[in-house]
Amino acid sequence: MRIFLVEDTRDVGEAIVEHFARIGHVVDWETDGEAAAVTLDDTIYDLIILDVMLPGQSGFSILHRLRATGSTAPVLMLTARSEVEDRVSALDIGADDYLVKPFDFRELEARARALLRRRHGEATDLLECGDICIDRSARAVRVGQREVHLTRREVTLLEILASRPGRVFSKEDLLDQVFGFDEEAPSFNAVELYIGRLRKKLHGARAEIVTVRGFGYQMVPHGPS
Amino acid sequence: MRIFLVEDTRDVGEAIVEHFARIGHVVDWETDGEAAAVTLDDTIYDLIILDVMLPGQSGFSILHRLRATGSTAPVLMLTARSEVEDRVSALDIGADDYLVKPFDFRELEARARALLRRRHGEATDLLECGDICIDRSARAVRVGQREVHLTRREVTLLEILASRPGRVFSKEDLLDQVFGFDEEAPSFNAVELYIGRLRKKLHGARAEIVTVRGFGYQMVPHGPS
DNA sequence: CCGGGAGGAGGCGCATCCTCATCGTTTCGT
DNA sequence: ACGAAACGATGAGGATGCGCCTCCTCCCGG
Structure with a gap:
């Protein structure tokens, strides 16, 4: 599966990439919001993991643009803020899930699995x-x-x-x-x-x-x- | 949308039912785990909200049985325990999301919306x-x-x-x-x-x-x- | 007590259904 | 090969079920 990660903290990014690589996924990692938005315009991923706080463009803004173009790719948001309003608005803009930092890796993995699993096409009769x-x-x-x-x-x-x-x-x-x-x-x-x-x-x-x-x-x- | 709620605490159950009814959903509410499992055997819902601690049969067990029969209905677990292990195993058995009690109603609603939406393959509200x-x-x-x-x-x-x-x-x-x-x-x-x-x-x-x-x-x- | 939402009762009009009757066609028996 | 009988196609018209609309009542929240 192809995963796109947008995360500006070096340690966290590296850890995530390594972690998913170990279980057989391909991870493209971008640290800048602006650059990430451009990449997403013409590449299709099975899962997008998106940090909220980013240089260039916020995660919210990227998500918004993504949904505006009609993409239905599953998006998992990473946020440091745990206020209910933020989490709710993330889900309402079109995120499929979110995780509050700091998080446990096993949990990230489990949530990612749940999202990847959920992809299913609809059969037309x-x-x-x-x-x-x-x-x-x-x-x-x-x-x-x-x-x-x-x-x-x-x-x-x-x-x-x-x-x-x-x-x-x-x-x-x-x-x-x-x-x-x-x-x-x-x-x-x-x-x-x-x-x-x-x-x-x-x-x-x-x-x-x-x-x-x-x-x-x-x-x-x-x-x- | 049709929602099935399994929750043994009266107040919480009533509040949830009323809340969702107000925004136009139909909620069937069951307090007993055993009875809930039976209902789920032959009824299809758009969303299932499942408490972990239940009389009769635990939420985990119900979920397990549900997935074993091949159901892909979205399941949201409610749990009092917040240990990572529990949360991870819930997701791995096949829950699509969980919420730790006590929770904010706006958050429950947002998460429910996200799940209902995803079921129909839509990204936005x-x-x-x-x-x-x-x-x-x-x-x-x-x-x-x-x-x-x-x-x-x-x-x-x-x-x-x-x-x-x-x-x-x-x-x-x-x-x-x-x-x-x-x-x-x-x-x-x-x-x-x-x-x-x-x-x-x-x-x-x-x-x-x-x-x-x-x-x-x-x-x-x-x-x- | 009032206003608005929910939904039942019943009448009207038309699309759909089906029977009857007629006409065309194929398949026989002689 | 010819005619008759069976079979299928087609058209007209009546019956009715279905959907739409107009009241009207009940109930709930303010």
Whole structure:
């Protein structure tokens, strides 16, 4: 992991660098606030450890600038002052944690671990078939770049078909999945109706709903032509 | 946001519940360690605040069990002991932060905010969508330069919607997040009502709440027009 | 005692759903 | 090869569920 340390006290800085190096991290160390801000403009780190009192620019100011540019990198502040107001404002500007000097090294290490561990990306659940793209969480469907408005049943049906392209679903399967079993299900004709609407709305896409006469329907993606 | 509090001291518990309720969060409060562990087995929270000293089961033990089941929910430990060893081991078991009693309420609130924020991958307390700007710590909302007065529930609802623009939230989702599960929740009608009020108050903003019939609501930012 | 927030009741209007009826198409039997 | 029957596509229109809005009540804090 890449760690960026901004700390003007020599002893403390050296100790931290050495400590993290020993457990396998890469630490870039900067002593000047101004220079640190510049480095942060174009380098991405997994963790930033920031002293508040600095020559050039305060830690608060660096943090502020960092967040203003949209960075979400975890930041751990080091502060000598222990007043509640300072600590609160550090957290509110966007620090993820802070530590009051003097601190125990084991504690710094533990907190750093907690922050590094916490990095996790968010999985998007997109379902794609040909150039049809279904965003399940937004209940939105796109064909290429074009947004297509689908109703609830339409999306549900498309979702089922697109989840297993090539697989043939009987009308009964589809009815069962779109409506519950218990419910008084509508006629097969309803399925045909929705298939029709979907075909119309998805016209021109690089995938289509193919009728398998006597069996049901299937999604078939294909190249442009 | 949904918060789970495990704390056996009556005064402290009541104070925390009330405090967070005032700023629009839902707090479920449990005094017994054993019971808390059971609740956590099948309920998901945005934040868990955990006292170390508890009847039934210690906070450490609850945390351990929680992490063993794969939960990544943010956990804030409350401890009377301030020895470094304890604090370090709390963090290593998987706590995200801790606070030593007695603590300042503003600090608890700030730390809780930081954890809740981080859970959603955001770095700042400012939440923006189109030209709507929500200051979570101040519970204030601006549209462009104009200050808009929103009630507690309104802010909470807007916060949820704006935190994931484009994502569709069902009325049930929204009810669950604004109120707890166990509480006697109001009807879906309430959600529609608040949506209506929000729309009125946010009129003219470069983002709007769109109805996705049959599914729920979503925030959609858009350019001026 | 008053003002504002919360939320229930119920009516209105429309998008969505589904049935019915009709028309086109494929697949057979002869 | 021809016609009939089964199957699927499509269009029209009625029913209704869903969402929105307008009162109105209750409750809490000042």
